[in-house]
Amino acid sequence: MCGIIGFMSRTKRMISGEKIAIALDSLKERGNGQGSGYVGYGIYPKYADKYAIHVFLDNTRDYDKIREKVQDTLQLYGYVLKDEEIPTEEGIINKDYISWRFFYEFDEKYRNSEEDKMVDIVMDINDKIDGAFVFSSGKNLGVFKAAAWPNEVAEYFKIDKYKGYMWLSHARYPTNTRGWWGGAHPFNLLNWSVVHNGEITSYGTNKRYVESFGYKCKLLTDTEVVAYLFDLLVRKHKVPVEYAVSALAPRFWDEIDNLPEEERKIHEAIRITYGSAMMNGPFGIIVGTHEGMVFMNGDVEQGNAMLGLTDRIKLRPLIAAEKDDLVFVSSEEAAIRKICPELDRVWMPDAGRMVIARIEK
Known part of the structure; x- marks a missing residue:
């Protein structure tokens, strides 16, 4: 189950969040109303070079005291330029959590x-401040999510009032974990954002692996670990993104054995080095990516990009499409055509192979 769709303008054309809300609502049958969410890139131009930190504050307790603890943590290392409750439309959904945002910059040191x-x-707040969870922490982007239907979350957070050049979205159907606000997708860390359809059956191994590097999985669902794996491999370890995807959804050994010698040695090294990062289980994933990402040919991505990938035998669907400067990735073609009926190209990516849309230079 779960419905996912993302799109990006390769020319950084700004597009209203209304489009992604319409597309995701067409996938609502893939969810059960226990979680939906959106992330928009480029939505905070006034604070484009600052961190936009979105935090859930438990509304069943004194959330002002919780907010003060979050702010005290932030002020240990930098400056809060502005903070406020994220504007919402009252009466749409049960307000279990207050959604607060801080625009933030670090001290020079x-x-x-x-x-x-x-x-x-992010790890300290999620681990040590009871009643607070950071769910968005990048620059010039914002995640908006809740335990509700896609149209309800879009109306509640007034998604149509934001404009961005890349949008990802998710309608959740919880299986092994409960539906709650923090468990809704997208999952985000820095400029990485992940929406996922399926199940990461290797979650225990993956969780122990990322936690050995200081990450802390506190949001009670398997998808959280995917965002941390991308951050670890691509940002921290500088693994080219094509090889990072090969670590997460690796080729079978018989495929590797048949590769040219140089390529074979690389993929063997990846599987040996990053064996604990390999994700098992059925999955279709869309990722919004980080600036400075390295590619196999040595290019360094100076703008954000969008990735789509599946497990290596494609147990979950994934469709890609193009129209002019737009690239779409979704669990269903119908959701793409809902907002863009006439497409230049539609294709189904092969199992375990990546689709990537990059900002034009």
Whole structure:
């Protein structure tokens, strides 16, 4: 189950969030109303070079005291330029959590390591401040999610008021974990955002692996670990994204054996080095990616990109399409055609192979 759809303008054309809300609502039968969410890239141009930190505050308790603890943590390392409750439409959904945002910059002494420090801050808040969960922590992007239907979440957070050049979205059908606000997708860390259809059956192994590097999985669902794996391999270890995907959804050994010698040695090394990062189970995943991402040919991505990938035998569907400067990835073609009826190209990516849309240089 679960419905996923994302699209990106390769020319950074700004598009209303209304489009992604319409598309996701057409996939609502893939969910059960226990979780939906959106992430938009480019939505905070006024604070484009600042961190936009979205935090859930438990509304059944004194959330002002919880917010003060979050702010005190942030002020240990930098400055809160502005904070406010994220604007919402009252009466749409049961308000279990207050959604708060902080626009934030680091003190000068942390500038050279600010991404590592932001990861530390997110992990500390999620682990140590009871009643607070950071669910968005990148620059010039924002995640909006709740335990509700797609149209309800879109109306509640006024998604149509935001404009972005890339949008990802998810309608959740919880299976092994309960439906709650923090368990809704997208999952985000820095500029990485992940929506996922399926199940990560290797979650225990993957969780122990990322936690050995300081990440802390506190949001009670398997998809959280996917965002941390991308951050670890691509940002921290500087693994080219094509090889990072090969680590997460690796080729079978018989395929590797038949590769040219140089390529074979690389994929063998990846499987041996990152065996605990390999994700088992059925999955279709869309990822919004980080600036500075490295590619096999040595290119360094200066703008965000969008990835789509499946497990290596494609037990969950994934469709890709193009129209002019737009690239779409979704669990169903119907959702794409709902907002873009006439397409230039539609294709089904092969199992375990990546689709990537990059900003035009």
